[in-house]
Amino acid sequence: MRFLPLLGRLAALALTACTLAGAAHAEEPLKAGFIYIGPTGDHGWTYAHDQGRKAMEAKFAGKVKTTFVENVPETADAERVIRDLASKGHKVIFATSFGYMNAMDKVARQFPKTVFMHATGYKSGKNLGIYDVRTYEGAYMLGVVAGKMSKSGKLGVVGSIAIPEVVRNINAFTLGARSVNPKATTRVIWVNSWFDPGKEREAALALISQGADVLMQNTDSPAVVQTAQEKGVFAFGWDSDMSKFGGKAQLAASVLNWEVIYSQEVDKVLKGTWKTTDLWYGVKEGAVTIDNFGPAVPADVKKLAEERRDALKAGKLHPFTGPLKDNAGKEMVAAGQTMADADLRKMNAYVEGVEGSIPK
Amino acid sequence: MQLIEPRANPSRTMRWLAPPLAILLTLLVAAGIFALLGKPPLQAFYVFFIEPLETSNGWSELLLKASPLILIAQGLALGFRARIYNIGAEGQLLLGAICASGVAIYTDGMEGAWILPAMVLAGAVGGGLWGAIPAWLRTRFQAQETLTTLMLAYVATYLLSWLVSGPWRDPSGTNFPQSILFAEPAMFTPLFEGLRINASVYIAAALVPVFWLFVAKSFMAYQLAVGGEAPAAARYAGFSANRTVWVSLVISGAAAGIAGAAEAAGPVGQLTLSLSPGYGYAAIIVAWVGRLHPLGIVLAGLLMALIYLGGEAAQVSMQLPAAISWLFQGMLLFFLLGADAFVDFRLRQRKEVTA
Numbered sequence: 001m002r003f004l005p006l007l008g009r010l011a012a013l014a015l016t017a018c019t020l021a022g023a024a025h026a027e028e029p030l031k032a033g034f035i036y037i038g039p040t041g042d043h044g045w046t047y048a049h050d051q052g053r054k055a056m057e058a059k060f061a062g063k064v065k066t067t068f069v070e071n072v073p074e075t076a077d078a079e080r081v082i083r084d085l086a087s088k089g090h091k092v093i094f095a096t097s098f099g100y101m102n103a104m105d106k107v108a109r110q111f112p113k114t115v116f117m118h119a120t121g122y123k124s125g126k127n128l129g130i131y132d133v134r135t136y137e138g139a140y141m142l143g144v145v146a147g148k149m150s151k152s153g154k155l156g157v158v159g160s161i162a163i164p165e166v167v168r169n170i171n172a173f174t175l176g177a178r179s180v181n182p183k184a185t186t187r188v189i190w191v192n193s194w195f196d197p198g199k200e201r202e203a204a205l206a207l208i209s210q211g212a213d214v215l216m217q218n219t220d221s222p223a224v225v226q227t228a229q230e231k232g233v234f235a236f237g238w239d240s241d242m243s244k245f246g247g248k249a250q251l252a253a254s255v256l257n258w259e260v261i262y263s264q265e266v267d268k269v270l271k272g273t274w275k276t277t278d279l280w281y282g283v284k285e286g287a288v289t290i291d292n293f294g295p296a297v298p299a300d301v302k303k304l305a306e307e308r309r310d311a312l313k314a315g316k317l318h319p320f321t322g323p324l325k326d327n328a329g330k331e332m333v334a335a336g337q338t339m340a341d342a343d344l345r346k347m348n349a350y351v352e353g354v355e356g357s358i359p360k
Numbered sequence: 361m362q363l364i365e366p367r368a369n370p371s372r373t374m375r376w377l378a379p380p381l382a383i384l385l386t387l388l389v390a391a392g393i394f395a396l397l398g399k400p401p402l403q404a405f406y407v408f409f410i411e412p413l414e415t416s417n418g419w420s421e422l423l424l425k426a427s428p429l430i431l432i433a434q435g436l437a438l439g440f441r442a443r444i445y446n447i448g449a450e451g452q453l454l455l456g457a458i459c460a461s462g463v464a465i466y467t468d469g470m471e472g473a474w475i476l477p478a479m480v481l482a483g484a485v486g487g488g489l490w491g492a493i494p495a496w497l498r499t500r501f502q503a504q505e506t507l508t509t510l511m512l513a514y515v516a517t518y519l520l521s522w523l524v525s526g527p528w529r530d531p532s533g534t535n536f537p538q539s540i541l542f543a544e545p546a547m548f549t550p551l552f553e554g555l556r557i558n559a560s561v562y563i564a565a566a567l568v569p570v571f572w573l574f575v576a577k578s579f580m581a582y583q584l585a586v587g588g589e590a591p592a593a594a595r596y597a598g599f600s601a602n603r604t605v606w607v608s609l610v611i612s613g614a615a616a617g618i619a620g621a622a623e624a625a626g627p628v629g630q631l632t633l634s635l636s637p638g639y640g641y642a643a644i645i646v647a648w649v650g651r652l653h654p655l656g657i658v659l660a661g662l663l664m665a666l667i668y669l670g671g672e673a674a675q676v677s678m679q680l681p682a683a684i685s686w687l688f689q690g691m692l693l694f695f696l697l698g699a700d701a702f703v704d705f706r707l708r709q710r711k712e713v714t715a
Contacts, residue, residue: 069675176534
């Protein structure tokens, strides 16, 4: 007899679904799909995307309905999930990790009327756009704070996967630090994963034991901040505020605001004016900023970081301004020049001040 | 006082009934969890287990996902029966993918129907060799294969990482760690327009009866089984313990290697850092849930693949968290091992003896 109420509820649900579908015919909301590499609760990269998704949905309340799939590995599975979303009527699909690129490219060709937006990749097409945030600007600002706060001058970065984006962030962090402390050096440990709190913690511990007293991470979990708090060193929130995982350890956070891009592009899709894009938004467009300063940061350091932020915003500052040498002594940018976006995108060498070499 | 004691004659029927029982218990607990999450359980089950199979694309995806699991689990089961615990099939899979990709990369621009078979062969050899290393360590130094196979899986990951960020990196890929996209002769072509299922499933399908015949008929498999069940008897009968180790590790490695080759030359189409979603580890569960039996493994592999697909469908259609899939897998294994324990052991109430 226990099944009866259950069946009743199911019937009621089916009924609601029917009425909902009926009502929807009047003004059907645009379905937007999101594919995430990690869990929405990673408090880093995916969390920031999910905040952007929610803010965008709230902005277009009633006009847009979003769906997300989390923890999608960058394997053959990604293509299935993307195709699934497209075939279930999602008219715009955002895929938020580099490894989805070829899958997005394949599915985009099969669904020419659907808009595909891929974050951090380099392949585009008529209905496949690219978008990214200049995370290196955030890394640069954090570097300025790190350079001021480090006593040993030894900084540590927990790296994820050695793609140009991450190399660029490590470089920008180092350049920021050396702009206030020319003797600062950075050591990097790669964990070969975007989200692996256990490995991130191990890497942080190794960096601390090697004398690093300020850490940054280009991974997606707050494990590094947690470890720093435990060991009494400093760290930063990456992509999102992570102060609740280490209130004393977090000096500041580089916070991403994907909503800027999501709202802008969804608006275009709604109006039918969307055209393929290659967006790379930074501090200027409000897509990245430094925020959530910790109690350990003195007022003058905070002020300095905010001045740099304002300079980035005004376009007066570019982290990769020459003269710039790589850590083998080769010239990367000539004096008075800034690095072009095309070169930034394929960055494959550490700047002077970063120890070691990029894993091959 | 309660006592756990081994049963003198564990029931064969119950051993076969344990998996369905475990599935039933998993479903019951899952129903409770769905209800707690505020989702109607029947609808959730529908989305999880029926919805993925409503389209031809769904079936194609199911077979595509199940075949590497089945292939790897067949090989693993062979060793598990002999109590040779290869838990590093993930590494053997990666080596298979690496060797197959090597063929694809160095033959890029060439034509020829031999390229794809050469890739599969290279995959089998690569996986087999990666399985042979722990076999050698075990027979030569008595190094536990559970440890060495797992450690070699990490070595394989780093080897892959080195290759795709170094010598095999796509020169026009703006320094991203991945190989070129394979050319047509180095790819399994899809069997049907618009679906991803490809001829590599035939390899898995053809190998199932081979494994079955091997297990049921061959003297070698008999030796393996005796070596696992009664090592002393095997020694007395003159069966070589070393050969058992070699055969089970090399065959399971080769099977995993073929699966890796099929993944690279199939739905992925290139060598990337994240080539396998952990098939080598998931196949361990598949082997156990399938009772180490070639046919049982087929069913278990299909079920496992369905759980992955269902987990995605549950996210898209019902906004259930991704962790639901892992919960299903975990519960299934937990209840199965629990049921197994009761097949082999029983609880007995024993009266306290008062002094």
